[in-house]
Amino acid sequence: MNSRAKICLACVQADLIESGYAYWHRAHHVPGVTACWRHGVELLQSCPNCSHPFYRKNKLLPGLTDDCGCGWNAVKPANRLLASNEEREYAIFVNDILQRNLPSVDYQVLAACYRRQAKKHGFFNGNLMGSAKLFTSIRDKFGDDIISKIDLAYAAGVRRQWIRLSTTRGQLDMPLARHLLISLHLFGSAEKFEKCLAEESLLVSSENPTVRLKEKALPESKKKAYQEKISIILEVKPGVGLDYLWANAYQATRWLNENDKDWLLSAITRDVKQKSSVESVVSDEDEKYANILKGGVENLYRITQKQVRVNISNMLALLPRKVSRERATQNSFPLVSEQLELHLESLWHFRLRRFIWTISEIARLKLPPNSSSLKLLTTVPHVARQALINHFEWDLDSMVKESIDGEMMLRNTGVSRQWEGPPGYDMPMGGNAYMEMIASK
Ligand SMILES: [Zn+2]
Ligand SMILES: [Zn+2]
Structure with missing residues (x-):
């Protein structure tokens, strides 16, 4: 708040002697304080030698016994300037107030x-x-x-x-x-x-009785505010326990634990019960959503420039309402869950689709099927491309002379949507991460 960090050189010395270490004093940092209440000397905000400020925005304060960039050190003997009487009086008053808490x-x-x-x-x-x-x-x-x-x-x-x-x-x-x-x-x-x-x-x-009333009402309003806070957390994060509340809402949890433990415990148990009852009930929309998926995935599997991998999030994105991956794969959506499992695309199938699109584009644009065309059009890794070409015995040079129907070509490969890839290529390949990231969005 001050944008200043202040030290008293006499305090640095005294701290080292009295406690073995020097520290930034609270009393030196109250707004308006310019003198040390104890030693009466002027506080320094910057190196007296090179004027480098002690405080720098968003930086940790330096150690009080560290050397400044210029070699100056707060422990070295130096002239200490006595502050004016008024500044000292102010510093002493402020420190007294601080100590009185x-x-x-x-x-x-x-x-x-x-x-x-x-x-x-x-x-x-x-x-x-x-x-x-x-x-x-x-x-x-x-x-x-x-x-x-x-x-x-x-x-x-x-x-x-x-x-x-x-x-x-x-x-x-x-x-x-x-x-x-x-x-x-x-x-x-x-x-x-x-x-x-x-x-x-x-x-x-x-x-003025309202002031007194207000004081009395304070615990009650505090209670309400804390209960509200915990309720919101339990609503947003169903099923979390006391540990989570301690870690994420310390003040409220502590106060309620001390003053209204019954409420706190019952809120947590209620929440767990609600969670399990939600889970055990099959959603009314399960069948409807399963049918939407059944129709929608065929579209996702089409060979286009912007094709994405048919993974769970892309399939769930077809639904009219947001359903979380967790809910969709748990008890409340058995039919949806079945469809998701049925239509999940393997990485190799996705690579195959992308490569087929690339080849069909090369044919359409009448480009030579060489590495620079491939580089331009696809992010399927080189190793994977070679593996596909070898596995299906494709002759790209002759294939691209005529226009290519990607869907047909895919069907002719005869592989399933969960295809594990050509044998012997079960390994990580460069150049995937980015596309997979896009694909899973
Ligand atoms: Zn001092
Ligand atoms: Zn310096």
Whole structure:
């Protein structure tokens, strides 16, 4: 989010001494932080020697003790620049907030808390919070240079409505660094800020029962959302078990396992039952679809330029509705399954069909039946072509003098659609993979 990775050279040294390894600190990466809360020095975002940035988009961060391309190393002694007091104050405040691990608060509570505290400091305008007065006070305290370092929008010239309590999508419409700067200025310390937030939460919930209701309703809506998530998975992936849910919907599975185990287990069992009941029932469309296949495959077997191998997916593509390979070959479609098995084409038969089409094209276009014509027209591998020519004792030179009826030629070979090929050629051949891929689409 920051597009920056920052280190404190003193921390690198201290880490190595204290824990044996140096690491990227969380507290250095909160938006707006420019100083080390612990050592007070300026954080580096790039090599001080050659200015190569530590952060690079879509790259892993470098190891903190690795040499830079220029030979610089974070462990080597270097001048450390002390950050300004204000930057250090901000860094310390941010780190305290981070360590306190504050609970999330409703934006109404946060806004009310800012308002109340601003008024206490005299930043008010009649009955309203005096945003302009608060803004001026922050500028007086931190100065434009420091605020620009902390808040990039400020650096880019945003001054109007810098403090705003309007909301977008249930949050106050300000960047995080600005919130932190405002809260630092208003509350002075993380401890005070946390205390004020807690008090404000109490006040808001007692004067506004809907907030309390909302908090109470949370587990219920969480439950619903998690149950919905699991239900959808079980619907899309029928028959998956608890293992699958742990791996693919960890949060929901964990929550339900802890809070609503009965529901989770019954959802899984229900799903398995449904699956088996679906399987055992023969589809109403079985016979109809089997007849469609019976008629359709003859078309698939015709010798044309765009012929495809008559495999299961190409046959299933003939059906008016999508039927998965799994369903088609399981109990729900016995007649369809029979047709699929009956008409499945062997690889050699498919090669034969393609080669016959090639020869008929050579004849039609009156090309010489040499290797360059074959190369132009077919992807049947050379070895397979030779095997077919030898096996059927074809004399291409004389065959192509007259026009060729491919269907007739295929019938004359007398081989079945499941033909295993000429004896002795049961081996993988180059040049197939691509065509087979196309054919099985
Ligand atoms: Zn440090
Ligand atoms: Zn460098």
